[in-house]
Amino acid sequence: MNKKITYGSGIQTAFEHVLENYDESFIIGQGLWSPWYVGNTMVDLDKKFGKERIIDCPVSENSVTGTALGAALNGMKAIVVHPRMDFMVLASDQIVNQAAKWQSMLGGGIKIPLTIRAIINRGGEQGAQHSQALHSWYAHIPGLRVVMPAFANDARNLLIASILSNDPVLYIDDRWCADLEEEVTELQELDIKTIGPKIIKEGSDITIVGSGFTSCQALEAGKELAKDNISAEVIDCRVLNPFNPDLIIESVRKTGKLLVLDGSWKNCGFGGEIIASVSERFIDFKAPPIRMGLKDSPAPTSKPLEEDYYITIHDIVNNAKSI
Numbered sequence: 001m002n003k004k005i006t007y008g009s010g011i012q013t014a015f016e017h018v019l020e021n022y023d024e025s026f027i028i029g030q031g032l033w034s035p036w037y038v039g040n041t042m043v044d045l046d047k048k049f050g051k052e053r054i055i056d057c058p059v060s061e062n063s064v065t066g067t068a069l070g071a072a073l074n075g076m077k078a079i080v081v082h083p084r085m086d087f088m089v090l091a092s093d094q095i096v097n098q099a100a101k102w103q104s105m106l107g108g109g110i111k112i113p114l115t116i117r118a119i120i121n122r123g124g125e126q127g128a129q130h131s132q133a134l135h136s137w138y139a140h141i142p143g144l145r146v147v148m149p150a151f152a153n154d155a156r157n158l159l160i161a162s163i164l165s166n167d168p169v170l171y172i173d174d175r176w177c178a179d180l181e182e183e184v185t186e187l188q189e190l191d192i193k194t195i196g197p198k199i200i201k202e203g204s205d206i207t208i209v210g211s212g213f214t215s216c217q218a219l220e221a222g223k224e225l226a227k228d229n230i231s232a233e234v235i236d237c238r239v240l241n242p243f244n245p246d247l248i249i250e251s252v253r254k255t256g257k258l259l260v261l262d263g264s265w266k267n268c269g270f271g272g273e274i275i276a277s278v279s280e281r282f283i284d285f286k287a288p289p290i291r292m293g294l295k296d297s298p299a300p301t302s303k304p305l306e307e308d309y310y311i312t313i314h315d316i317v318n319n320a321k322s323i
Contacts (some may be wrong), residue, residue: 119172
């Protein structure tokens, strides 16, 4: 039987690999010693590597991000963890005005090996202040790499690549992916500059594109569509900034149809960026492209309303059939 790996254990393995092999690496943030905050992704790391390298802090998003940035500027491989992306907004000055800017301001002559892990934590009736996926915000910022893995092996390998990069990287993981499994592949130390979108299911009738958890949904929808003899090609973006749409464009040239899924709101969202990037270089659509996103509202604190608020496999299949 082939060995399985979960998304959460992939992140744990990545941290263990880096901490064991790179003495200059450390992790700082809140709740790092508590599975309630970081789930099954950092179990006993403080016991294995010591609390001087796994540094649990009070609620201080701006301070811990600035501390990690300062350490990275001084040669450390610094990793800062924000257990909820919503509250990482308090660190936006450090991320947007500092980390993303220093290399450009200093002529590219410095390294900033800073990884900022932001966790999307939706559902469970947590409501508007605990449920936001803000990847589109940060993908807008030049100088900041943004990666968003959907599957377990990528969760591991893209995190390692992020930490080993000499550029500031925002690594976004989704708690809805944490327990999803796939067959384990070889651990790799990849150059983050070589990573881009990936075809996760080949097809010929329609191209479906997702990022993060919506890539998992796209894959499941593709399997459902196959039951009705609709061949969907499914692409996982993986890297949102810098974004390379070439693979998606190549796929749409083949299928002529495009459905884009975004786990956040449509207005000024990443789904619109994908469609625009394709449309600038391809106009022979067989049908108008469709983007799917959240309802234009803050997340509700009600289970019945949540069921209507978030994208479902049923919604994806129906939209795919409509084009």
